[in-house]
Amino acid sequence: MSKKASVTVLGSPEEVQRRWQEEGLRPQYIESHDAAVTFRRAPGDRGTEVHVDLEQTAPGGKAGEMLMKLTAKEPLAKVKDDLRRFKAQFETGVIPRSEGSPEGELAERKLKQRPAQPLKQDELEKAGV
Amino acid sequence: MRATVWSGRNSVSVVDVPDPTILNDRDAIVRITSTAICGSDLHLYDGYVPKMKRGDILGHEFMGEVVEKGKGVGNLEVGDRVVVPFPIACGDCWACKHELYSVCENSNPNSGMAEKMFGHATAGIFGYSHLTGGYAGGQAEYARVPFADVGPIKVDEDLSDEQLLFLSDIFPTGWFGADLCDIEGGETIAVFGAGPVGQFAIASAILMGAERVIAIDQYEYRLQMAVNKAGATDVVDFSVDADIVEQLKELTGGRGPDAVIDAVGMEAAHGHGAVHAMDRVKQANRLESDRGHALRDAILACRPGGIVSVIGVYGGLLDKFPSGAFMNKGLQLRAGQAHVQKYLKPLYEHIRNGDIDPSFVVTHRLGLDQASNAYETFKHKQDECVKVVLKP
Numbered sequence: 001m002s003k004k005a006s007v008t009v010l011g012s013p014e015e016v017q018r019r020w021q022e023e024g025l026r027p028q029y030i031e032s033h034d035a036a037v038t039f040r041r042a043p044g045d046r047g048t049e050v051h052v053d054l055e056q057t058a059p060g061g062k063a064g065e066m067l068m069k070l071t072a073k074e075p076l077a078k079v080k081d082d083l084r085r086f087k088a089q090f091e092t093g094v095i096p097r098s099e100g101s102p103e104g105e106l107a108e109r110k111l112k113q114r115p116a117q118p119l120k121q122d123e124l125e126k127a128g129v
Numbered sequence: 130m131r132a133t134v135w136s137g138r139n140s141v142s143v144v145d146v147p148d149p150t151i152l153n154d155r156d157a158i159v160r161i162t163s164t165a166i167c168g169s170d171l172h173l174y175d176g177y178v179p180k181m182k183r184g185d186i187l188g189h190e191f192m193g194e195v196v197e198k199g200k201g202v203g204n205l206e207v208g209d210r211v212v213v214p215f216p217i218a219c220g221d222c223w224a225c226k227h228e229l230y231s232v233c234e235n236s237n238p239n240s241g242m243a244e245k246m247f248g249h250a251t252a253g254i255f256g257y258s259h260l261t262g263g264y265a266g267g268q269a270e271y272a273r274v275p276f277a278d279v280g281p282i283k284v285d286e287d288l289s290d291e292q293l294l295f296l297s298d299i300f301p302t303g304w305f306g307a308d309l310c311d312i313e314g315g316e317t318i319a320v321f322g323a324g325p326v327g328q329f330a331i332a333s334a335i336l337m338g339a340e341r342v343i344a345i346d347q348y349e350y351r352l353q354m355a356v357n358k359a360g361a362t363d364v365v366d367f368s369v370d371a372d373i374v375e376q377l378k379e380l381t382g383g384r385g386p387d388a389v390i391d392a393v394g395m396e397a398a399h400g401h402g403a404v405h406a407m408d409r410v411k412q413a414n415r416l417e418s419d420r421g422h423a424l425r426d427a428i429l430a431c432r433p434g435g436i437v438s439v440i441g442v443y444g445g446l447l448d449k450f451p452s453g454a455f456m457n458k459g460l461q462l463r464a465g466q467a468h469v470q471k472y473l474k475p476l477y478e479h480i481r482n483g484d485i486d487p488s489f490v491v492t493h494r495l496g497l498d499q500a501s502n503a504y505e506t507f508k509h510k511q512d513e514c515v516k517v518v519l520k521p
Binding site for chain 2: 008010045046047077080081084087088091092093094095096097098099100101102104105106107109110113114115116117118119120124129
């Protein structure tokens with residue numbers, strides 16, 4: 001199973017690298033797992049590719065990996081969440097939120113969507129809005 | 130507030146839900162004055178689009194008044210009258226910068242889900258399954274509009290809701306379908322489906338300078354509208370003769386249309402013989418999501434070297450794609466959800482100038498609480514239904 005994930009962000013490599021370290025934008029999961037991150041200038045006007053190589057194996061080996069996948073908590077999915085959030089915040093200034101996924105891109109939400117209707121007050125607080 | 134929610138296959142209900150609130154600085158809340166049911170809502174209603182959830186608020190065609198806005202929305206004021214485009218687009222990513230708004234890279238917070246289905250995520254869409262973000266829709270009293278600084282267009286008070294509402298989707302979608310055909314003047318364009326999108330594809334092709342536009346449908350009242358209102362020059366009624374390809378060849382001296390627009394999508398009604406029977410069985414058992422007679426016939430009918438433009442919605446996989454005809458005839462296949470934001474201003478100008486009055490498609494006007502009846506009437510084409518407008 002691939003342990004690599006990448007995203008292309010619309011900005012120069014210098015700017016993308018700088019903001020990668022910025023408070024509020026710094027990808028939590030990737031940084032806490034000390035994964036190898038490389039920044040490459042993308043061809044043409046496409047911006048910067050951010051590549052993450054997650055060296056560590058999933059806890060519990062094969063069976064563990066299966067379980068992790070079913071609960072959508074496997075590390076690679078978390079890495080992808082981080083990359084998507086970083087890209088969105090870098091490019092748009094906000095974390096895009098829907099009523100189905102009020103926290104923004106979140107692996108755990110893939111299997112547990114809210115109905116697409118407005119949130120109640122307690123749900124708003126829980127989602128960190 | 131009151132809102133139309135999906136409550137399982139072939140069922141919607143109007144229920145009380147919480148009022149929407151601002152979730153982001155770039156959000157606005159719109160009090161909806163008019164909203165419509167789209168043909169593509171029927172794909173959700175019928176259960177052909179995956180990742181629907183009971184309680185999802187439907188609707189992606191709506192307009193109204195801004196009642197609240199986040200601090201990042203500098204271009205709108207509370208009280209502004211706006212039409213909201215159905216794709217949600219950030220305006221900042223590479224796709225948006227290249228006016229490819231319906232494939233915005235940031236507006237779908239369920240991109241992980243979408244990547245599994247399509248390889249890549251596409252833009253968020255209001256009320257259009259969790260695959261396109263899980264956004265609450267606009268068949269309701271209020272809606273939250275994300276990236277409100279990019280999408281909504283401010284409109285003047287002297288034009289009616291019904292003249293403007295279709296800027297949200299079907300007019301730009303029809304226009305986009307025609308735009309993909311590279312019309313320069315003098316072409317013959319065939320349009321599969323004389324539903325609301327097909328009507329606007331026909332009208333747009335005429336406005337762009339096509340010389341002949343052939344409307345294809347099985348309902349006479351829709352073909353009449355295509356000729357009398359949208360400007361179609363010819364019709365093919367496949368309830369009379371099911372061999373559409375031969376009829377199109379006959380109408381074009383054997384050449385075939387220069388471009389063919391598929392404004393039908395995944396629930397094509399025509400088709401015959403063994404392939405049709407296989408489609409029905411596979412689709413009934415959910416082995417095939419998309420019933421593709423319109424697309425297959427479009428490819429077979431199109432003249433060699435021509436363009437097939439797909440604006441009818443497909444959701445998954447299609448069997449029996451005529452790859453031989455497609456490749457050997459050297460066709461171009463173009464498609465997409467319309468990049469509505471790109472077309473809003475020019476199409477608003479066309480309405481302002483009186484080049485087109487989009488309200489011609491409206492056949493039914495109902496209160497929001499009548500949504501359940503409205504879906505049934507629209508789905509079964511009862512009472513010569515073409516387009517339903519709901520008033521919250």
